[in-house]
Amino acid sequence: MxxxxxxxxxxxxxxxxxxxxxxxxxxxxxxxxxxxxxxxxxxxxxxxxxxxxxxxxxxxxxxxxxDTAGRVDKYMNRYKDHLAKNKINRTLFLDLFMSSVFSQLRKRSFYFYNFE
Structure with missing residues (x-):
């Protein structure tokens, strides 16, 4: 050494x-x-x-x-004023957000590769 x-x-x-x-x-x-x-x-x-x-x-x-402050929580805190102003349903917004996150992961990750 x-x-x-x-x-x-x-x-x-x-x-x-x-x-x-x-x-x-x-x-x-x-x-x-x-x-x-x-x-x-x-x-x-x-x-x-x-x-x-x-x-x-x-x-x-x-x-x-x-996780003490997860990514979704940080994202929601960042855009909470926007959500309150536009009165978007929180669960609908989370569903849309998570589907966009997983679609990005699917594009970049080989773990989501479709073997069909």
């Missing part, structure tokens, strides 16, 4: 999943100012994360939405 390219502050750090509160300790060089004292009595630097293996649908087997 090359000398001098690896971080010097590689230490034990506590990571906390903010969606369910699960905390685990592993080594990291990430910078943080927050600390947390765990059950073992040791104080660790704390890194807050939005999702981990304890809350991700792939690992839990549950289709729970854990």
């Amino acid at each position: 090359k000398k001098g390219i690896h971080p010097d502050n590689y230490r034990l750090v506590a990571f906390r999943d903010m969606s369910n509160g699960h905390t685990f300790v592993t080594k990291s060089a990430a910078n943080t100012r927050e600390t947390v004292k765990l059950d073992d009595g040791v104080e660790y630097p704390l890194i807050k994360i939005e999702i981990s293996n304890t809350s991700h649908p792939f690992y839990t087997g549950k289709m729970k939405l854990v």
